[in-house]
Amino acid sequence: MPSLGADMDAGTLVEWLKHPGDPVARGDIIAVVETQKGAIEVEVFDQGTVAKLLVEEGATVPVGTPLAVINGGEVASEAPAAPTPAVTQAEPRPPRAAPAAVSVRSAGLRASPAARRLASERNVDLAGLIGSGPGGAIVRADVERTADLVPEAEIASPPEDKARLEMRQAIAASMARSKREIPHYYVSTTIDLTPVETWLAQANADRPPTTRLLVSAPLLKAVAIALRRFPEFNGSYLDGAVRPSDRIHCGMAIALRRGGLVAPAVHDTDKCPVDDLMVALLDLVKRARGGGLRSSELSDPTITVTSLGERGVDALFGVIYPPQVAIIGFGTPRVGPWVVDGQITARTLVTASLSADHRVSDGHRGSLFLAEIDRLLQEPEML
Amino acid sequence: MTTESLKTTVLTELGNIAPELDGEVVDPDADLREEFDIDSMDFLNFVIALHKRLDVDIPESDYAKLNSINAVVTYLEAAAAG
Numbered sequence: 397m398p399s400l401g402a403d404m405d406a407g408t409l410v411e412w413l414k415h416p417g418d419p420v421a422r423g424d425i426i427a428v429v430e431t432q433k434g435a436i437e438v439e440v441f442d443q444g445t446v447a448k449l450l451v452e453e454g455a456t457v458p459v460g461t462p463l464a465v466i467n468g469g470e471v472a473s474e475a476p477a478a479p480t481p482a483v484t485q486a487e488p489r490p491p492r493a494a495p496a497a498v499s500v501r502s503a504g505l506r507a508s509p510a511a512r513r514l515a516s517e518r519n520v521d522l523a524g525l526i527g528s529g530p531g532g533a534i535v536r537a538d539v540e541r542t543a544d545l546v547p548e549a550e551i552a553s554p555p556e557d558k559a560r561l562e563m564r565q566a567i568a569a570s571m572a573r574s575k576r577e578i579p580h581y582y583v584s585t586t587i588d589l590t591p592v593e594t595w596l597a598q599a600n601a602d603r604p605p606t607t608r609l610l611v612s613a614p615l616l617k618a619v620a621i622a623l624r625r626f627p628e629f630n631g632s633y634l635d636g637a638v639r640p641s642d643r644i645h646c647g648m649a650i651a652l653r654r655g656g657l658v659a660p661a662v663h664d665t666d667k668c669p670v671d672d673l674m675v676a677l678l679d680l681v682k683r684a685r686g687g688g689l690r691s692s693e694l695s696d697p698t699i700t701v702t703s704l705g706e707r708g709v710d711a712l713f714g715v716i717y718p719p720q721v722a723i724i725g726f727g728t729p730r731v732g733p734w735v736v737d738g739q740i741t742a743r744t745l746v747t748a749s750l751s752a753d754h755r756v757s758d759g760h761r762g763s764l765f766l767a768e769i770d771r772l773l774q775e776p777e778m779l
Numbered sequence: 780m781t782t783e784s785l786k787t788t789v790l791t792e793l794g795n796i797a798p799e800l801d802g803e804v805v806d807p808d809a810d811l812r813e814e815f816d817i818d819s820m821d822f823l824n825f826v827i828a829l830h831k832r833l834d835v836d837i838p839e840s841d842y843a844k845l846n847s848i849n850a851v852v853t854y855l856e857a858a859a860a861g
Binding site for chain 2: 600601606610611612654677678681705
């Protein structure tokens with residue numbers, strides 16, 4: 397069971413997509429796992445043939461539990477695990493059963509009409525009560541006393557609200573941990589975004605909607621390229637040690653409708669042409685909102701980029717997502733006064749911020765990193 | 780396409796972007812982006828969907844005109860006629 401987030405302890409195996417005897421290659425999706433981040437597709441790292449499935453569909457197991465045995469390049473010789481029925485979606489947990497409805501016995505049981513009515517309403521079995529009325533008859537007060545002790549049926553929250561709540565809890569846990577453990581420092585700068593805007597408008601004028609670019613593509617690319625010269629912002633800090641990454645996988649923060657946030661990675665962001673990056677972003681957003689993110693997309697980001705988009709305010713200072721060591725925030729682009737060639741003029745501006753782990757880097761390098769992003773955005777056609 | 784069926788198409792595509800609003804009554808003159816909490820990526824997906832369904836290419840320079848459901852319908856009618 398892979399760890400798909402800083403605070404994931406366990407996951408539920410929802411569906412096996414490969415079975416004993418199936419060949420698998422690196423990157424193939426082998427199973428769907430349900431986590432606090434939603435349903436995630438688990439990828440295989442080895443090449444070979446599935447020999448045995450070790451966990452049944454529907455089982456919840458701790459992170460690190462082996463899920464399957466894969467024989468490298470050989471046909472399995474062990475008896476395969478008994479096939480389990482395939483499920484297409486995570487089943488919502490069934491609501492706790494309501495107390496069995498009971499019928500009110502009439503003959504032979506002395507109870508007042510008021511008591512009977514109340515017992516029927518509250519699903520209380522009169523036969524189990526000791527009456528305090530005349531001759532041991534059950535009166536309303538007896539039913540009331542008992543009814544208070546009967547646990548109410550749990551209202552099953554719709555599966556979707558439950559999923560949202562779990563995601564909220566996962567975010568809360570990792571953000572609280574981040575602020576507890578990571579000493580953040582912050583630097584920010586205002587960037588003239590006019591060259592990017594002009595370049596985008598020209599590029600998009602000739603393109604059908606399906607291939608048009610959004611500003612997030614060049615912004616992400618600029619961050620990725622800048623990271624090549626500032627490796628101390630790319631990687632993780634785990635068990636007291638810095639672990640820089642030799643590859644750059646920028647996580648893009650994606651807001652989910654009705655609350656929730658995921659930041660899946662675009663692998664090798666710095667090597668991806670801007671057009672392909674745009675396609676990747678559209679695809680990531682679709683899968684983040686609709687389901688189908690892959691385990692490597694959640695476990696591999698080496699930095700996160702978050703942005704307020706078009707309807708926000710000037711600046712955003714992100715919280716580092718552990719075990720990463722930095723997060724870049726972009727505010728909402730705005731038109732504002734700027735000095736160009738000694739004259740004040742109106743330009744499109746955006747405030748970029750860096751929140752970084754002070755155990756790993758310092759403000760001087762942080763500001764140079766932001767300045768490099770700024771420089772790259774002044775020549776968008778080179779991205 | 781009639782105005783009514785255009786409106787239905789527009790509402791359907793908006794519903795695809797904001798599924799939680801399915802079945803809710805929405806104000807056809809309210810600002811789209813505010814009302815549906817749509818960001819630029821959602822809006823692009825909306826434009827792509829309209830392009831696919833109605834074969835209407837909406838250039839970026841016209842995005843500002845699409846600021847309410849009624850405005851979108853009016854724009855699409857004019858595009859179909861022109």
